[in-house]
Amino acid sequence: MHAVQQNQRATLVVLDEVHHVAAEASWGTAVRRMIGDVVSGEIHARAVLNMTGTLFRSNPKLSAIDHTEPLKLLFVAPTLIAARRAARALDRITGTQYAYLVTSEEPYALSNLRIAAEEPRSCAIVTVRMVTEGFDCPHVATIAYATNIVAPLFVSQMMARAMRRTETERSSGKVLPAKILIPDHPVLRAAFVSAIQDAIPLADDEPSDEEQRAEGPQEPRMPRYELLGSDDPHLESVDVLDQPDSEVGPTELADAISLCETIHVPTVYAPRVALGLRHRPPPTDAG
Structure with a gap:
């Protein structure tokens, strides 16, 4: 019905709660068929207005690397109770088994962590202080920092989880910006600002001798970290x-x-x- 209407007269399509039309969701497929595809340049509606998207499910940067790799969310919870509720909420919102609960109290926690890191689809890793040294998952692109830990080493380790480059980023030269959500509290804000200012390479993404020779001594290198911006989401609920x-x-x-x-x-x-x-x-x- 909507597709027919768009063919008959100029139509403005307004999508509220636009995260529900993510590329991998059933609604996303339906809307794409009705409206078209921005990437291909084929839009059937006269205009489309997208509203109130949720960051880690609607970020247009999942297309910056052409959907070649599964980007993931790392949810850092303060307690086991909070982690379980967060995992259930993520599953309920996405309508899928989206979250992997990884805590020391859960059976097979380390196995679940490894499975989540190797999962060939986008997912969330919900944890309480288990993703620190030795965890390697370059697909983590967004971090929800829902805890109150401000120790500099812990904050730096969490930030680094979203700053590792995937193979697609390396081969294409496109860098996916890290997204880090933190509570609106002055102490936490100060901790993350300090960690960004003092950031140093954490045994990650350092070029090998072969890469340095391939680049050549005359090619300038970009800074290790760059803060692209920050904003206040003003939550409704x-x-x-x-x-x-x-x-x-x-x-x-x-x-x-x-x-x-x-x-x-x-x-x-x-x-x-x-x-x-x-x-x-x-x-x-x-x-």
Whole structure:
């Protein structure tokens, strides 16, 4: 019906929650058939407006390397409870078994970590302090840093997980920017800024002697790390992963943020404040 309409008159197509039309999703296939393909330049609609995409599922950079390798999300959780809830949420949102739960309390954790790293499709690795030294998965392109650890070595190790180049990046010369999501807290922001400023190669992506000779001494080299930018996502709703009945809607969240600002509490705690307000006992008459 929509395809016929587009052939009959000029049509603006508006896609809300655009992450649901990702390339590997069934909706993505349907929408591509209806609207066309930006990459090929064949668009059937007069115009397309995409709205409210989720970063790690809709980032147009999955096309920067022509979908030749499966890019992955690394979700760093603070506790086992939070990790389990995050894994279930990712599976529910994607409609697939998208998340690999890798924690020391889970059976076969190291085997699951190896399987996730070698998985030939995009997936999420949800972990609690297990992906440090010795983990090698260049396909990790996005990190959701949902913990409060600010130790410089740990932060640097986590950043490095998203900064390794895949074979396609090496052969094509196209570098995929790392995406790192962190809570909006001044201490965490400062920790990551410091780690980026002080970043040094972590035994990764250093050119071999043969590569250096092939490049030639006259060819300039790009900096090891480059900060392309940062932005504030302004979340509409959140889940407090380690609490029951944890979804906080936009109205509750806005009220809690306003209260936090009034009483000088960091707004990163607003979701928990909202839960506290939700479950507070009703007032009683003094008389």
